[in-house]
Amino acid sequence: MPTVTPLSRPAQHWIPFNDERAECRLCPRHCRPKNDRMGFCGVRGTVKGEIRSFNYGQSLAATEEIIETEAVNHFSPGARILSMGNVGCMMACSFCQNWETSQIQHLDHKIVRHYTPEQLVEMCLENDIPIISWTYNDPVVWHEFVVKTSTLAQKNGIKTLYKSAFYIEEAPVNELLECIDIFSLSLKSLNAEFYQKHTKAKLQPVLERIKQIADSGAYLELSQLVIPELNDQDEDIEQTIDWVIENVGADVPLHFVAFHPAYQYTHVERTDITTLKRARKLALAKGMTHIYLGNAYEADLNNTACQSCGTVLVKRYGLHATLQNLDKHSCCTQCGTQSPIIEPMINKPLSIQKTPTTKQLQINWTDEVQSAHILQSKGNGGKDSLLIHSLNDEFTVVKELSKRLDRFIVSRRSDKETGIIISWDSDCEYQPLEVLDRAHYPVSFL
Ligand code: SF4
Known part of the structure; x- marks a missing residue:
């Protein structure tokens, strides 16, 4: 039952509906919770006729990861990131890979921490972490905190990354475009029925928002979770490829990501690597240029090579990336061709005084x-x-x-x-x- 607490905040993106309800306009669901009730996501609700946010700064433990964790391969490969997730979600995917935190009815509040924007920026600075990443459940549902912290982060020279299923309205996306450097967006399928049945969301708004980012010129990579028996047939994959080529372009990095059985979808095995390789083959045959396979650990599976001479520019294994044969302008050192890699950076080496053994x-x-x-x-x-x-x-x-x-x-x-x-x-x-x-x-x- 939502009540005003020191941790809740007035929300943005809502309109009054009637004496008893307000209408949230953050995501296309447009929930109209009655006074003292939450919306679908479980973290925004109505109090005295106004929508408030109940997860401002309420977070999972900040975690240092690598940018490849976020299905981002062409922006600062190998960079250390500070991954931030929170609780609740505006979707309800039956196959959710993070259901213990996104589906709030299952959440144990003992795992929730509280951070301020200033604390997160300081954490990045004191640990030499160049990028803060909004990720895991879905950053849409703590929009106010994401915008405030990202704006502060950018002022302090920290880049910002937004990893999302992007079921969100146009106006909040305009705010994100002001404070996010890197978008990593996931499409689940090109089938409207699939979205309705398995995610409890609608496909069309997701497509429109991805297009909004693509048209803005902001940095973008796309991914699709490939789920056995749900969206792993050639026809499913080709629909995604065709839409991406037509609406975003054949050169956008596209990641086909292996699924692990989770939440309500546990009767199948993990996605087989041969399925991901088949998806890549289909995409390359249709003219896409940068196809990566996620959750796959195999040598030379996900390298980035020079488009002209084939020299390996970024060598990858799993989540790790090593820059090779790239000059400081991101050109291939063998033939001089400009690579698609943005802001190649080398993480600051850390030194240790003595070898720990205890x-x-x-x-x-x-x-x-x-x-x-x-x-x-x-x-x-x-x-x-x-x-x-x-x-x-x-x-x-x-x-x-x-x-x-x-x-x-x-x-x-x-x-x-x-x-x-x-x-x-x-x-x-x-x-x-x-x-x-x-x-x-x-x-x-x-
Ligand atoms: S953000 Fe939450 S409360 Fe707002 S419309 Fe979406 S699901 Fe409903």
């Missing part, structure tokens, strides 16, 4: 789990240094956490790597949480 945590990769969130389950209120060492490969990386950032992603780096060992010396404790899908936020009740 405590260790080992994670073994399996076919099901090839990345994990590492959560600091007991902190020391200050900075901590960890060493991440690859099993069966030559890789070692140093990680530093500030007192406010206590969660980060680790991910398999090669076919050879069978697992990792994390070492540290402090009195902190760390817990691994399995990530089943790159968009998945594993919950912990610590």
